[in-house]
Amino acid sequence: MNGHIVLLPGDGVGPEVIAVCRPVLEAVGRRFGHTFSFEEAPVGGHALETLGVPLPEETVARCRAADAVLLGAVGGPQWDENPAHLRPEAGLLRLRAALELYANLRPAVLYPCLQAASPLKPEVSGGAFDILIVRELTGGLYYGARGRTEAGAGFDTMVYSEREVVRVGRRAFALARARRGRLTSVDKANVLDTSRLWRAVMHRLRAEYPDVAYEDMLVDNAAMQLVRRPGAFDVLVTENMFGDILSDEAGAITGSIGLLPSASLGEGYFGLYEPVHGSAPDIAGRDRANPVAAVLSCALMLRHTFGLPREAECVASAVLSAMTGPRKTADLAGPADTPVGTRAFGALIAEALTS
Numbered sequence: 497m498n499g500h501i502v503l504l505p506g507d508g509v510g511p512e513v514i515a516v517c518r519p520v521l522e523a524v525g526r527r528f529g530h531t532f533s534f535e536e537a538p539v540g541g542h543a544l545e546t547l548g549v550p551l552p553e554e555t556v557a558r559c560r561a562a563d564a565v566l567l568g569a570v571g572g573p574q575w576d577e578n579p580a581h582l583r584p585e586a587g588l589l590r591l592r593a594a595l596e597l598y599a600n601l602r603p604a605v606l607y608p609c610l611q612a613a614s615p616l617k618p619e620v621s622g623g624a625f626d627i628l629i630v631r632e633l634t635g636g637l638y639y640g641a642r643g644r645t646e647a648g649a650g651f652d653t654m655v656y657s658e659r660e661v662v663r664v665g666r667r668a669f670a671l672a673r674a675r676r677g678r679l680t681s682v683d684k685a686n687v688l689d690t691s692r693l694w695r696a697v698m699h700r701l702r703a704e705y706p707d708v709a710y711e712d713m714l715v716d717n718a719a720m721q722l723v724r725r726p727g728a729f730d731v732l733v734t735e736n737m738f739g740d741i742l743s744d745e746a747g748a749i750t751g752s753i754g755l756l757p758s759a760s761l762g763e764g765y766f767g768l769y770e771p772v773h774g775s776a777p778d779i780a781g782r783d784r785a786n787p788v789a790a791v792l793s794c795a796l797m798l799r800h801t802f803g804l805p806r807e808a809e810c811v812a813s814a815v816l817s818a819m820t821g822p823r824k825t826a827d828l829a830g831p832a833d834t835p836v837g838t839r840a841f842g843a844l845i846a847e848a849l850t851s
């Protein structure tokens with residue numbers, strides 16, 4: 497198999513975690529007889545500094561021509577005062593929309609070997625859990641009309657069309673069917689009209705998936721249930737901003753946001769893969785970031801874009817075997833562990849892959 501991957505390292509810890517990924521994919525290629533080719537393109541603050549825009553057209557064209565895209569992170573305090581369209585984040589939002597990547601899969605797994613890193617007591621976490629958040633990614637508040645009125649008020653608009661809800665809903669039902677058969681749809685239907693539409697569409701779809709155990713949950717309750725009984729969830733599906741917030745919470749209870757990968761998918765095999773975490777300006781440039789979220793994003797790429805579940809499994813086991821030892825990145829290291837940097841931990845993963 498030959499695959500072409502565009503790397504978008506971006507800002508902050510982005511380039512540090514992406515640097516770990518390429519040798520991992522190359523090791524997979526050697527072990528299983530595949531060839532991955534790579535090219536790098538600018539996005540985010542990096543693109544702003546070099547080309548004056550957060551998403552150059554050339555970057556979009558390169559992404560479209562590739563099989564898959566692997567992104568590090570965008571953003572940083574140096575651009576926080578920029579006008580909205582010249583913020584690094586605007587580049588990422590435009591890229592997701594331009595590539596029509598409406599379904600963002602964010603698996604959150606508590607591994608038994610990391611139980612001590614979770615802020616939840618073992619009797620609450622159950623010692624291990626495996627949740628999949630399906631976040632709608634190209635609609636809602638992120639893409640509605642926004643601005644300032646003449647009176648100086650600010651506004652953002654949440655709009656969802658039926659079609660936007662149907663396509664992400666179908667995706668979530670299908671994923672739930674292929675997992676443990678449970679789907680929780682998270683909304684705020686007691687207040688928001690977009691949520692009432694969301695719920696009505698989900699109820700219609702549920703008739704097509706009678707084998708999936710479906711429930712509705714209000715988002716405030718979902719935020720609470722995630723830390724009270726995470727093991728009760730299988731797949732959660734929700735709108736863009738609720739999914740953004742709940743996935744950071746899900747990251748925290750697995751031990752670190754530095755562990756959570758994501759896949760942003762549209763209709764075909766193409767995908768954009770990126771960690772759930774951001775550019776982490778507080779630790780950037782210090783070889784401190786956990787590269788696991790980025791490496792597990794590669795595993796999602798192998799599975800979804802390249803149709804290589806065995807190779808994906810192999811990357812996931814290499815990550816797990818690296819995390820099982822005493823050497824851990826600072827976000828996960830307990831008193832009995834030896835803290836290691838991003839590069840050294842990346843080398844441990846690559847080593848586990850080749851052994």
Ligand code: NAD
Pocket residue numbers: 509568569570571572573585588752753754755770771772773774775776777778779784785786787789827
């Ligand atoms: P963040 O996710 O960057 O960091 C939050 C906390 O988690 C920080 O303490 C950070 O050190 C820690 N953390 C994050 N990734 C880590 C890793 N791999 N290993 C260890 N610790 C890690 O969120 P933030 O501080 O709110 O945002 C910083 C910037 O990143 C902002 O400009 C924001 O817009 C941007 N951001 C980008 C993305 C993205 O590119 N997809 C996602 C989230 C935030």
Ligand code: IPM
Pocket residue numbers: 570571585588589740772774
């Ligand atoms: C994420 C990030 C982005 C989002 C930002 C950087 C625009 O927080 O990928 O979770 O909110 O989608």
Ligand code: MN
Pocket residue numbers: 740741744772
């Ligand atoms: Mn986020």
